[in-house]
Amino acid sequence: MIKPYPPLKDLIIPEKNPQTQIYGQRLYKDQTHYEYLLEFLVVFISKKSDANYVDSDEGFSFFVPTNGKKLAYFPIPRMGLKRFIFFNHSDQEKRFNIDKEAMATHRNYLTTLINESKKKDYSKEFVLDVMQDLLFGFNAITGKRSWSAQALLPLSPEMIFCEAIGNRETRIKLGNTENKSSEKNWVEVDKKFNFDQHAFMARGGEVYYLHVAQSLQNTSPEYKELITSGIKEMLTSIEQLSHISTFIQKQWEEIVDNPNNNDLNFHYIKKTAEFIPDTYHKRGEFTVKEICNLVRCELDPFEKIKLFGTLIVIQIIRLMTLQATETIKGVDSQEWLIDLTNNSKSPIRKIAVNSYRELEENIYRAVHYADIQSYIDKIKNMNDTKALEAAAKDTNLLVRRLAKSINFVIPNKGPSMRFSLNEDLVKVLVLTLIAPGERLLFSTFLKKCYEHFKIIIGAREAAYHFHEKEITHLVDFDENEAAFQELLKDCGFLRNLSDATSIVENPFKG
């Protein structure tokens, strides 16, 4: 049985599904890689307390209750703003009349607030379109989704939305109500979303939040300060976006005129985070150092957000890898063998493919160490096969999908899956393993990749890692290592300092 973090008082782990029992609640198949970052940030910026409101916290923090209660957090839904930004860009079929009217009302009201210039003749509609296009230009997740489930890049706290899923029948019904455009009805229109379905923001960000919070408890307080302020700065540096977002939502609330100043599901929603396995703390120090290096880099805001999103995915996969072999063998022994040779005949390719296969096996096998029987007994119509099939989707198949989404595992389709690196991933490794402005010997950098992620590229790490097993291909790793060196050079991170001594540096010092 795993030890949970935080140590919740009333938690009965065996009643959870097997994958949750092993990897925490929860890592779920449908969450896209970007939504790990967004959900994590929702928890980070929101006000928090324990589920019984004993302790509380003002947000932008890594608060976790210590009294055995679950962590509760209170995101602000801002449905008016969300509708303003996304409605006109969403799938026609998912634009329901009631929202169309709400949108029109919102825009009409806004036009009355516009004072045109005497010099230039912009129409009021044009001004609203400019505001809408400005914000929509920062979209992150759109696609076929309904407007309420779309998302922006987190360039200001107001632009970080929580999950809101509209039910078709409910939306249609709301449109048929008689006094539909009365002020009271607008409140209902905004509140009647499902904020707790965990479909897209499926708690993966909560899991990551708990991991970071736990790690920060175990490291020196200066890290907590650096990371908290670093992330806050990343989210608040562009005040204009905060201002314009706040204005649009505020004017909507003027129309809605909700008499209740603090209305649940309108002004805020309440969510609770669950638990993670305590074992994750074993790489806590690494997680903290990686984030800390990244947030201190002087980077374009878009770039930083993108790299952070990728880093989270890499760390989540590492956490699952760690938990798998810790559960099965009691040691963190599963390597990530990276193939950079780009040669289907190279022995490295074979080793890397085998290694990745073993990784997926381990991640899935670990689930069998859960108390499956108690879970089956508890849930109606549940059996072994069903439970394990579902578990595969949330474990090894989840790792595969996430890794492929950042091109960490290639090819995207077809056999011979293995770890590889592209320019973005190389950038993440350099910027998270080396402090901004610092430099390391190439050999030391390889060592760090191994320490943090059990990444094996060169012969030295391979020899060290496989010390017990027979490894006949050590010399083949030289080709792999040379390819990595070339890749780092092409990305502008590696320089030859003198005789055969290459250094890797993180140039983004502020």
Next chain:
Amino acid sequence: MTNPYVQYLQSMNNASSTNDNAIAESQITSPYYDHIRIERELGTYLIKTIKEKPSVILLTGHAGDGKTGLLHQILSTLNVIRSQDNLKIKDVCYIEELSSLLLYVKDMSELTLQEQVAYLKEGFEVKAQGGSAIIISNTGPLIEAFKEYEKTISSNADLDAIEMDILKMMDNNGGEAKFVGQHEVVLINLARIDNTDLVPKLFEKILQPDLWSPCQTCSVAGSCPIYNNYNTIRENKESVITFIEAFYRWLYETDKRLTIRQILAHLTYSLTGNLDCGTLSIKKTEENLFNYHFANLFFGYIGTKSSSDALKIKAIQEIQSLRIDEKELPHNYNIFVRNDFSKLKKEVRYMSEKFWFNEMRFYNRNSSNLHSDEKPYLLRKAMRRMQVLFGEYSYEEQELLLAKVFTPIFPKYLKLREELIKKRELRILEKMVVRALNLILVGNIEGLQAEEVLYLPLKRNDVDVQSVQLLLGKVNTTEILVVQKEVESKFDGKVNFYKLEIKLSKIEESFPLSLLLLDYFDNIARGSVSTKLNPSLTHGVDKMKAKIYKAYKFKEEAEEVKVLVQTLKGPILVNLEIDDNKIYVD
């Protein structure tokens, strides 16, 4: 008859099998070494360092950068060894002038780790007793030895910090004494020293008349390509050196720096073609003179054919990759169309003309194959090589040549490096930089240019469509300056030069404008869209962007939202002032 000096020169390149001297040790003991070696200012600097206070000096660098030569220079200047003495692997000598000990290690890399640590330790002991140490080592062994040594001193030494200290010193290469862990050392990384300025001196030494005097009395002097090369270059030394120096400068500035040994290999091969003095015959005289001419050998060609032996020389690989002899050069029209060779130096004019007419005879009668045959093409290439090194050029033509051969901005860059240029010329560069920055940061700038403002929009680089961009700040273009900054070389006091920098009035640090960056900006400003930037420079540009955005952020209240709207008629600027419940637009 043979001139042993020619053999000595030939032994300095590895293009043939006789390469006895292509390693440092054997070069030094040759009697000719004393004639051609250059006193390096760096040696003087290090002697001064030792005289000022006891020091441990660590010398690193690529093989062929002159580490051993430098040590030899220092030791013989201090009268510890005689000029033709071999160096020992490690020795402790007594310097009479200072009445103190000097430990030297010729090459740590040849020793075991235990020996390395022991010698390092001994070096610090000598220093503690008032002496000094000079240790030559490759970087890898140096770092390992240092870590190992620190471990013997304290069990909880921060080994990562030692590595970072050493790497930082190697990177900055300032020549000052600094601490690595607990120990103060002077670390010199020869791989980071610009050696291009040594080329003219080196060439001059090689061409010293007394070394060539035995050739004068040789029976085949009149038909010897080597002696002919020597004479041709003596006559045109200045113009040849200008081009050679520009070529090596180009390599240095584009991260393809050569070591001194590589430069020597190139120059000695270009002079001698590794021909055997003893067996040169009088036959085929003129053909030989042309085939083994400096202008061909310098590019790795014998006559019109590329020599595979020559391609072992790095400089020749590099110069061939530039494809200089396929470019449109200033005198092409005169030579190829008008068959007028008067724009070549007189020493090569007659020879080239004769060779050209002789080889082209066939095509004069029958021009149908002129464009499809390879021979005329190869001949034209040979003529281009000749005109690159031995053309007559006015000042303007010389600049045009370098612009054609390398990159349009290159002659200007060389000038900027050498001398202070007129304010007006700097203003032109500023305009170019501003235009490039505008194109990089904003993109479509038609209509906005007149305002003399550089806008700073919040622009995504992962999508094309962002029709409305938030403006985060702006820079008045008058605040963007391009300045020349004089750089005094610590080690080579006589070769000061000017460095180009971009300076913004609100940012304290300035941004170095290297040749590659200048070229990149120049290309962008000229409207090139597909210009790819060297990735390490991309980081530089990104950092500069980040710094500019930070310093020139709008200071006004957040209520003022300025946006750039891309319309079909070009971008327009919209100002939204948003207060509690009003939006003012203008």
